[in-house]
Amino acid sequence: MEKCIACGLCAEKCPKKVDDEFNMGISKRKAVYIKYGQAVPLKYAIDPEQCIYLTRGKCRACEKFCPTGAINFEDKEEIVTIDVGSVILAPGFKPFDPSVYDVYGYGKIEDVVTSLDYERLLSASGPNMGHLIRPSDHQEPKKIAWLQCVGSRNNNRCDNTYCSSVCCMYAIKQALVTAEHLSGDDISQTIFFMDLRSHGKDFEGYYENAKTKGVNFVRARPHTIDPGPEGVGVSIRFTTETGETFEELFDMAVLSIGLEASGDSMALADTFGIELDMHHFAKTGSFEPVNSSRTGVFVTGAFQAPKAIPRSVAQASAAASSAATLLADARGSMTRNKEWPEPRDIRGETPAIGVFVCSCGINISNVVDVEAVAKYAATLPNVVHVENNLFTCSADTQELIAEKIKEHGLNRIVIAACTPRTHEPLFQETLKDAKLNGFMVEMANIRNQNAWVHQREPEKATQKAKDQVRMAVAKITYSSPLNQETLNVTPKALVVGGGIAGMTSALAIADQGFETLIMEKNNTLGGNALALKMSFRGEIVKPMLDGLIEKVSTHPKISVATEATLKYVSGSVGNFKSEISINGTLKQIQYGVAVMAIGGREGVPTEYHYGEDRRVMTHLEFDAQVMESIVAESEKAAAPDKGKMENPQSVVFIQCVGSREPERPYCSRICCVHSVKTAIQIKEKSPETQVFILNRDIRTYGVWEDYYQKARELGVIFIRYEVERKPVVNLEENHIAVKVTDPILQLPLDIEADYLVLASGVIPNQSRDLVEVFKCSASAEGFLNEAHPKLRPVDMSVDGLFVAGMCNYPKPIDEAIEQAKAAASRACVVLSKETMKLDAVKSFVTDKCDGCALCVDVCPYNAISLETVDSSLDLESASYAETEKCKDSVVATTLNGESHNLNGSFHRRIVTDSALCKGCGICFATCPKEGIMVHGFTMNELKAQVTAAIA
Amino acid sequence: MLIFNVGALANQLGVHRNTVTNWIKSGKLAAETTAAKKYAIEKDIFRRFCIGEHIPDEIVEKILTGAFEKPTAPKPRNLHNIPQREPIMRKKNLGSVMVVGGGIAGIQSTLDLADSGYYVYLIEKSPGIGGAMAQLDKTFPTNDCAM
């Protein structure tokens, strides 16, 4: 495996073609293959089930052609034993196979594909390279239908009664992306659905946007797909809510398949002896959402329950946090850090460049005349040594490079080979081992961006390779050693907010050994959980909450400040400083990271006569006043002492009160489950009570779907209303009159209710002050934003800040705990290092800066600020390399500066915070006078490269 | 016609998927390739094959009625019966973690742990990491490239 250079010759020569499972069998791959173009590790592998040699004992063609001898047919499966302190299971899911449904014709009708097939059809790296064509006749489909809930919310021919949580959104995405692939006015996308579940952050807006872009949403469950005329396209039969049956032709049908547990993951669970739930997903509790039934074994991702990417990622970090907490005392015991020799000081040396041209076996040399390139390189200015290697990346060549550096006193190296994106770190290490600064190497990409893409034009490719080498030589001539700044890290955390999320985060951080301060604005810890009776799974909240408060209050590494507010923040990741006010007293604190967990709250309804009548309540009010009584009533029927309350005859819930409205255009995620769960409790304790849930869509995502099913079995009546025709509520003396139009009967209904429960949405607690002091970002609705909606769900855009709980988006307890642990895990990544090594590619200010501040506003990371400085100190902040280059002008400034100082004058200029800077260089492109540049990409370096490109 | 994929059928019959593949290759199980990784076989031929292999009738019927794609849950095994190595009693915890699965969740767990001072063994059954997310074209709600 080490020998493989991913040249792909083996796959080219392999005679055996097999279905490519990565492309869902739509295209072919060879029996020796890489999973996909960007695969990690980028090493070819032999499929033992397909390889002709391994199955029939003859061939070995790949072995003959492999230029590095990387293929070893003698390799045997090896059983290795490893001792570990903890295990995290993340085997994922299996896409549902819809061929069990003959009515959909998957596998029989060519133009019926699954959503995952379709994903590959759309993908630029897919079988058609992003050109969307249907399977039957390879024409562009114009009219496409999506069928939701295939293998989800269903127990016919499968046992998947849960909601797969992701299909509604991916279908909308596919519909929108389809429109980008196709041209013409006659394109249309139709999504057939039951309930549209856009219950995540920014999902509802995405759904609304799809509607305005012309995606048709049809509430129907098509029962049959037939082949279209002449075997192309499909004919779909469906019945709408009003009972009318239609038959419509589409060019293509996409089955939105659900996620299910795979046999492999069940076997894995068996191996580890952990329990699965009724849907064969790993069993977890709401308060310990990543703990399996076995201590030390944690579960995450779709193995625990079907979920979208961001929650999988957050859960993965949460699992990491739990594993790390368990093993906190052994941190660092099995890892080691590599030490490098002190680099030689090359200041004052004239550039002495060594060029190494790689043949990459024959990958480069069969197109590019590498010897000609090497010969040409020797003629370039400052080049003192040139070499052509068969494999420049091989271990012996690394030794050779080090030798040549010593022998010729080289101080700059150019490698003409493959891409710096994979190989630059290797050569940087070689340089560091040879006592050179790691940044004194430049790569010319003559393989991926030359030999491989100009295979039919060897002469032009050779010319291009020469140009590329010339450009690299020109650039490296102007390069100077770069330093990776190190910062000390203050190993302390600040947690803003003392609800479940805040306390969980603080506890996880403190358990990993770091001092933590919790700031709570109220005078008690607990937050919203103080008002919650039980989790959606039915676990009682109070004992857990009491335990958590107890642990937090007594933890030796946690201090709690109540009635505390944040006044001021300075510094950046690793070293924040703040002033906080605790009960009016000001206090200075220092910390390396901060977790924002300021929470949200139930909105106060303004509609449906809320506030005018005690019988109209919100969820939390109903839980506190009525549910307690109903539950207590039936449990202690024999003790009718205190103020007995008659069980109500009828309770009506209205969903989406203050959610999915123009002023709050998001789904509050938790209200549907809350109403359904409450309705079940009412029905269980008092079956004669009539319960109605008036809704726009029921969004019992994931395994909560089971409650929806159970509620219907218990006789809870669900009536859908259109947002244009909301229920009308009138307060009568003996009851509340609720009028709603039933979409199936198409008749207005009058319901007499004893109680009206308004499922009021969640609104975020005021985040403006935090956003201001930390310069982080929040959505238009006030929810604190994550750095990336998929891949960095708990990091914030400002490094060192993390977000957890309802202040990020409405969520139930288990998800809040997941996010809190995830935030702790991410925080501990920073805290666990005594010093932080920063990237060397950072912006730096030159003496040409005159403080015009044009760059301050364009910096996306708020890393630049304007300061008035003593001119004589300018030298300090410029890097020594840069200083050298501009020596003359700097000296002049210094002299000038001194004279100014004598007069007591200072000037304005910008300063950059290298901890915040990401090296994007927008400042550099904005500056009209080269007052700010980026290390490794200075104007001189880039100009030299451009000049060399054209010369 | 019975349409099946090798994995699911193997699971149902309680044999390794290679066994099923070999049956098909050797012609013992006279199935034909259809769509992606799928095979088709006449139901009667399949029945005869199953009789030859002494496969219980109820399993055969289950397969033929099409309700087999969902593999059955493993029997909960008594923990005490799992053949285990003698647990090594240690005074100190080991600073290493095994992560099973190289999809987006496994990768994230691995990175977090490795970045905070733990040695991580990431185990992935296929030749590359990335999992299902790598197969996706774009992601909602930002239409970012999944890769």
Add this chain to the structure above:
Amino acid sequence: MNDQFEPIIVGFLCNWCAYAGGDLAGVSRLQYPPNMRAVRVMCSGMVHPNLVADAFHQGADGVIVMG
């Protein structure tokens, strides 16, 4: 413009997307004309207008900024 015209194009490629895309084109063996000379930058936002002007001034026939 005759058939022999071989334009010189200077390309500024963002390390994270366009340059990575260029690499992927190589892994996938997609063939394209060899007229562009790539300058790798850390972000296409880093490309100073002067660099573009400079390229044209020195005789480039085209400049492409990809990011």
